[in-house]
Amino acid sequence: MKIKILKTGLFFLVATVLWACSSKVKNPNIVHFVFVSDLHYGLTRTFNEKECTSAEVAGVMLEVINSLPGRNLPGDEGVGAGMVINGIEMIVNGGDVANRQEIGIQSAAISWHQFETGFIDKITTKTKAGEKTELFVIPGNHDVSNAIGFLRPMEPPTDASSMASIYNLMLRPQTPRTANSYNYATDRINMAIERFNICFFFINIWPGAVEREWIDGHLKQLPVGKPAIIFAHDQPDIEAKHLTNPTPPHDINAEAKYENMIPEMPASDGSSIEVQRDLVKFIDVHPAIKAYFHGNSNYSEFYVYTGPDNDICLHTFMVDSPMKGEYSSKDQSLLSFMVVSIDLTTMQMTARECFWARNDGIEWGESKTIALN
Numbered sequence: 001m002k003i004k005i006l007k008t009g010l011f012f013l014v015a016t017v018l019w020a021c022s023s024k025v026k027n028p029n030i031v032h033f034v035f036v037s038d039l040h041y042g043l044t045r046t047f048n049e050k051e052c053t054s055a056e057v058a059g060v061m062l063e064v065i066n067s068l069p070g071r072n073l074p075g076d077e078g079v080g081a082g083m084v085i086n087g088i089e090m091i092v093n094g095g096d097v098a099n100r101q102e103i104g105i106q107s108a109a110i111s112w113h114q115f116e117t118g119f120i121d122k123i124t125t126k127t128k129a130g131e132k133t134e135l136f137v138i139p140g141n142h143d144v145s146n147a148i149g150f151l152r153p154m155e156p157p158t159d160a161s162s163m164a165s166i167y168n169l170m171l172r173p174q175t176p177r178t179a180n181s182y183n184y185a186t187d188r189i190n191m192a193i194e195r196f197n198i199c200f201f202f203i204n205i206w207p208g209a210v211e212r213e214w215i216d217g218h219l220k221q222l223p224v225g226k227p228a229i230i231f232a233h234d235q236p237d238i239e240a241k242h243l244t245n246p247t248p249p250h251d252i253n254a255e256a257k258y259e260n261m262i263p264e265m266p267a268s269d270g271s272s273i274e275v276q277r278d279l280v281k282f283i284d285v286h287p288a289i290k291a292y293f294h295g296n297s298n299y300s301e302f303y304v305y306t307g308p309d310n311d312i313c314l315h316t317f318m319v320d321s322p323m324k325g326e327y328s329s330k331d332q333s334l335l336s337f338m339v340v341s342i343d344l345t346t347m348q349m350t351a352r353e354c355f356w357a358r359n360d361g362i363e364w365g366e367s368k369t370i371a372l373n
Contacts, residue, residue: 029345030080031128031196032087034065035338037094037233037295038140038321039119041111042101045323047332047357054099054323055114059122061322061337064356065091066124068339074364078350079341087128089195092202094295094319095140095233098162101154108146109161109179116165137166138202139189140233140295141242144261148184151254163189170202192218196344198372199228199288205242206234208262208275212282219286227290227347227372235294236279236305236316238262240272273308280307283314290372291315291349293338299326300336300353302368315370317351332357336365347373 041054068085075082098111125133139162147160164182167173170191177187190211191202199222203211207230219228234242244250245258246265252258258266267274283289292305292314298321305314320328320336328334335357342349349372353365 027080027083027086027343028128030083030086030341030343031089032068032080032085032339032341033090033092034068034088035092035094035231035293035317035319035340035351036061036065036322037319038096038298038324039093039115040096040099040142040321040323041114042099042106043323045329054111055118057322058115059118061335061356062119062122064354064362065337066122069125071362073339073341074352074367076352076364076367078352078367078369079343079346079348080350085339087130088125088133089127090134090136091123091125092231092293093135093137094231094293095138095205096142096295096321097137097140097166098143098146099323100142100145100150101156101159102150103153103155107156107161108143108159108163112162112165115162135169136191136193136200136202136231137169138231138233139163139166139204141205141259141261144184144205145259147182148260149252151252151257151259160184163187188214190214196342197226198342199226201228201230203230203232205261206232206238207279207282208264209278210263212279216282216286219288222288225373226288228286228288229291229293229372230289231293233294234296235318236292236314237276237308238272239296240266240270243272243275276308280309280312283312289314291317291370293317293319295319295321297326298324299328300338300365302351302366315368317368342372347371 039058043054047057073080097115098108101107143162147163149158160182161179164177167187167189168176189204193200242261243266244260245256252260264275300320301318303316305316319338336353336355339354340351350369352367355363
């Protein structure tokens with residue numbers, strides 16, 4: 001009996017040691033980034049049983065993001081399953097930093113200041129090489145509306161503070177833009193970077209004709225086989241209201257209800273079906289584009305965009321909003337951001353839903369793995 005007990009105890013001791021060791025495994029060939037969107041500074045919501053500002057909610061979310069290095073990924077079948085997160089290479093914000101400054105909502109200038117001091121300045125994560133995590137921010141439709149005007153009254157009528165600040169952060173112009181000098185027609189926030197043998201495109205709202213021409217120029221310079229990933233605010237099946245008013249003088253007005261964010265105009269039936277078809281043609285002739293990340297719809301979903309005619313397959317990753325979540329605004333336990341892991345050896349990528357506002361700590365939700373090669 002004593003021998004049996006000793007053997008059993010030894011077994012559990014060894015198992016515990018092996019688990020402890022495996023839980024600390026780091027794979028140098030795996031990199032991680034975080035994707036968030038739609039922080040909507042200027043709004044409030046019920047959070048932890050009290051009314052909180054977007055700055056307060058985003059601050060709590062950032063604390064969880066900052067705590068990711070050293071945590072273990074879930075023991076699923078995805079990239080890096082069960083391994084330690086050995087650094088965060090990038091944090092990508094998918095837009096709508098500032099909520100639209102309709103009457104009663106703070107200005108874009110105040111919202112950007114809160115984002116800068118409460119989010120940007122408080123990022124403490126490091127890359128696996130020990131360097132500061134890179135931050136990339138693209139504009140959302142609320143940021144754009146603040147800059148160019150909206151079909152309902154705003155106060156002030158326009159404030160390009162968040163758009164100018166995103167432009168300066170991303171493109172580092174020799175002459176920084178200000179709220180007064182920023183011009184939406186010419187100051188497009190499009191940026192391409194190459195990291196981990198992948199080309200990442202950060203684009204202005206949605207890949208319209210202007211953005212597609214710009215992306216095409218970059219793709220032509222890439223070696224054959226190098227994958228590309230697009231980050232945009234709007235989903236591939238763009239909402240028609242974000243297109244340009246087709247009725248002269250093509251202005252933004254309450255009757256037409258178009259917001260003039262994309263130069264293209266809707267189809268004769270008022271839908272976005274034709275501009276979607278243009279996007280599908282572009283994706284079809286550019287097989288290097290392997291994935292598309294976006295916000296705007298305010299909930300998490302991993303899906304395949306097939307186009308209006310079901311003739312394309314584009315892996316698409318949509319992330320939740322901490323303030324306007326379709327589901328998480330009513331149940332904070334559903335609040336999530338996205339943690340993405342890439343194996344640089346196999347070129348497999350796994351996106352995971354990370355629930356960050358639960359009483360017992362973070363929990364992992366759904367995941368999706370795709371091949372980038």
